[in-house]
Amino acid sequence: DADVTQTPRNRITKTGKRIMLECSQTKGHDRMYWYRQDPGLGLRLIYYSFDVKDINKGEISDGYSVSRQAQAKFSLSLESAIPNQTALYFCATSESPGTGFSYNEQFFGPGTRLTVL
Amino acid sequence: GNSVTQMEGPVTLSEEAFLTINCTYTATGYPSLFWYVQYPGEGLQLLLKATKADDKGSNKGFEATYRKETTSFHLEKGSVQVSDSAVYFCALSGTSYGKLTFGQGTILTVHP
Numbered sequence: 001d002a003d004v005t006q007t008p009r010n011r012i013t014k015t016g017k018r019i020m021l022e023c024s025q026t027k028g029h030d031r032m033y034w035y036r037q038d039p040g041l042g043l044r045l046i047y048y049s050f051d052v053k054d055i056n057k058g059e060i061s062d063g064y065s066v067s068r069q070a071q072a073k074f075s076l077s078l079e080s081a082i083p084n085q086t087a088l089y090f091c092a093t094s095e096s097p098g099t100g101f102s103y104n105e106q107f108f109g110p111g112t113r114l115t116v117l
Numbered sequence: 118g119n120s121v122t123q124m125e126g127p128v129t130l131s132e133e134a135f136l137t138i139n140c141t142y143t144a145t146g147y148p149s150l151f152w153y154v155q156y157p158g159e160g161l162q163l164l165l166k167a168t169k170a171d172d173k174g175s176n177k178g179f180e181a182t183y184r185k186e187t188t189s190f191h192l193e194k195g196s197v198q199v200s201d202s203a204v205y206f207c208a209l210s211g212t213s214y215g216k217l218t219f220g221q222g223t224i225l226t227v228h229p
Contacts, residue, residue, distance in 0.1 A: 004160070042121075042206060042219035043161075058216070090160055106217060108160035 003027045004109035006091050012115045013081050021076045021112050023091030030096045032074040033106065034058075034066060037088040046089075049074055050096070081116040088113050119144045123207050123220035130197055130227050138192040138223050140181075140207035148211035150174075150183050150190040155204040155222075164192075164205070197227045 004025045013019050023032065030051050035043040045058030047066040055068055063085060067075045078085055092106040124139040142148065149168045153161040165174030170185035179194045190207060207220040 040221050042221045043217070044219075045216055048216065092161075105163050105166070108162070110158070110160045 004091060004093055004107055006089075006109040006112050008112060009110065010113045012117065014117050015082055017081050017116075019078045019081055019114070021089055021091075021114070023074045023076070023109055025072050025091075025093045025107075025109075027093055027107060028071075029093040029107070030071065031094045032068070033092040033094075034064075034074070034076045035090045035092065036060070036085075037090060037111070043090065046076065078114075078116075081114075083116045086114060086116045119148065119209060119211055119218040121207050121209055121218055121220035123205075123223050126222075127224035127226060130225070132199055132227055132229050133196045134227075136192070136194040136197045136201075136225070138205055138207075138225070140190045140192065140220060142188050142190065142207075142209050144188075144209055144211045144218075146211055147185075148209040150181070151208045151210070151217070152179070152181055152190070152192050153206040153208060153219075155206065157203070161206065197225075199227045199229055201225060202227045 007022045033048045034046040037043045044060050046060055046064050047058050049055045049068045052068050065077045089112045091109040094106045120143045122141050151166045152164040154164045155161045164179055165176040167174040167183035170183055173182045181190050181192045183190055204222045204224050206222045208217045210217050
């Protein structure tokens, strides 16, 4: 079974609809992230969470909200979807870094392809 | 702020050709540098990394050397295979919360 799973894998919705993307992990990591991928722009960070009670905005959080229901679950919501939110969305996880390190490897889910009509 | 610039793609090669994908970065301090690979229909996987100047990361025949003097981390492979066809992302992390800053990605297609 995959360590980081995302549901749904594909979703088509209409402008103005509320939609939730879910992410679950079995790696036991504290840190979780939501990114969106657009052609020619790489991946950009939407939100990140260090633990259940620590949630932070990334570089493009407008129009999105998140919920960390448990260590293993991190959901991304679009309260009122708009067409320019059409993108590929990735969830990622990582361990908390040890002393003296600023980074641990991030593990990515397979992605959710969202289309807003 | 931090930024990563990758060479324009897509890149199309014949099998066994030499591959170079250029990556340059802008960052303060001493970032860690990474190459991630995304195979069709899948999420990103870490390909290799380097955490300090002059380090060489390597994996699956791919190599990249952290060059602080030229702020570069170019990806190379001596002989590509059809199975290397994927999107390659250069990325850096320079903060304590591990945020990754990605380049725009380079599509590689290898023909038999």
